[in-house]
Amino acid sequence: MFTGIIEEVGRVVRIAQVNGTRGLTVSCEHLARGLRKGDSIAVNGVCLTAVEITPEAVSFDLAEETWQRTSFSRIKEGALVNLELPMRADGRFGGHIVQGHVDGTGAFLALEQIEGANDYWLRIEIPPELRRYVISKGSLSIEGISLTVAKIEGTQVTAAIIPHTVTATNLRSLHRGDAVNLEVDMIAKYVEKMMGERAGSSITLEKLVREGF
Numbered sequence: 001m002f003t004g005i006i007e008e009v010g011r012v013v014r015i016a017q018v019n020g021t022r023g024l025t026v027s028c029e030h031l032a033r034g035l036r037k038g039d040s041i042a043v044n045g046v047c048l049t050a051v052e053i054t055p056e057a058v059s060f061d062l063a064e065e066t067w068q069r070t071s072f073s074r075i076k077e078g079a080l081v082n083l084e085l086p087m088r089a090d091g092r093f094g095g096h097i098v099q100g101h102v103d104g105t106g107a108f109l110a111l112e113q114i115e116g117a118n119d120y121w122l123r124i125e126i127p128p129e130l131r132r133y134v135i136s137k138g139s140l141s142i143e144g145i146s147l148t149v150a151k152i153e154g155t156q157v158t159a160a161i162i163p164h165t166v167t168a169t170n171l172r173s174l175h176r177g178d179a180v181n182l183e184v185d186m187i188a189k190y191v192e193k194m195m196g197e198r199a200g201s202s203i204t205l206e207k208l209v210r211e212g213f
Helices: 064-069 128-133 163-168 186-199 205-210
Strands: 008-018 021-027 040-043 046-053 057-062 080-084 104-113 120-125 139-142 145-153 156-161 179-184
Touching (some): 008 057, 021 046, 057 064, 104 128, 104 156, 128 186, 156 163
Antiparallel strands (some): 008 021, 040 046, 040 080, 120 156, 139 145, 139 179, 145 156
16 A cells, blocks of 8 residues: 655656566666565556566566556656555555555646746646546545645646645656546545445445435
């Protein structure tokens, strides 16, 4: 389990397919030193298993499901990626519950400094099927970053970003239209499932809220 607090920004140095297995290699100066083969690490919010480790880089095997569902199929060598190690059992819970199981990809629209302030507005487009799980002031993992939703307009989501987050993540490297990994708050999905079963039918969280459950 992760919390969406990015520990290091790495760089994709290799994406290759060998003997039917697709691999991803990421350079990282700090986290690689404490990793062992078989350890988990979140890369842009995707939980991956380290299969090869050098002092300066980590390699992962990518399942076809991971390749198709995430932004990995759209990024290129040289891209910056957000890295986070799993939360320690005795550690602090800094963000929100992030499993590393991507629900889908959205599109980066803009990162704009707020007029008269040092903060920024991050705007992304999310898939329509995920909209029901995203609420104002709720949590959303974007590229593995735990963020708080400030505003929702249709399928466009806006989050307020502090300068530290800009410098400590890959957000500064994104361009309009770039794919971003999204993981919605899993509690919302559990609530929808349980309330739907209680109502005796398949029902969406959005409908439950509308009907006052």
